[in-house]
Amino acid sequence: MTFLGNLMRLGLGEETLLALDLFGEAVFRVALRHARPGVLHPRMWKYWHLRLHGEPPRRPPPTVIAEMKAAEVLPPDAPEAPARPWPPLPTGPKRGYRECLPACD
Numbered sequence: 099m100t101f102l103g104n105l106m107r108l109g110l111g112e113e114t115l116l117a118l119d120l121f122g123e124a125v126f127r128v129a130l131r132h133a134r135p136g137v138l139h140p141r142m143w144k145y146w147h148l149r150l151h152g153e154p155p156r157r158p159p160p161t162v163i164a165e166m167k168a169a170e171v172l173p174p175d176a177p178e179a180p181a182r183p184w185p186p187l188p189t190g191p192k193r194g195y196r197e198c199l200p201a202c203d
Contacts, residue, residue: 099133104137105117106142107137107138107139130146140159143155
């Protein structure tokens with residue numbers, strides 16, 4: 099299920115659609131139900147609920163804080179982490195292929 103959760107996070111590439119055809123929607127529904135905290139950001143969480151269930155999600159995507167509250171490890175009034183844009187916005191100048199390649203050696 100971790101594999102499919104990560105694949106669903108990536109969006110609608112050819113690989114995701116091929117996996118959807120191979121495994122079927124039922125398996126993707128199970129992967130969505132058991133998604134690990136932080137794997138799916140809110141936009142993809144909503145997309146996959148609409149795609150697989152035909153309705154918006156009834157709960158927000160799982161977060162580590164929410165899971166810890168449910169397990170009663172944290173108090174119920176513990177604050178959630180602030181929302182961050184996804185994908186992260188670039189902070190520096192863009193680097194080209196030739197600039198990144200020597201760093202991989």
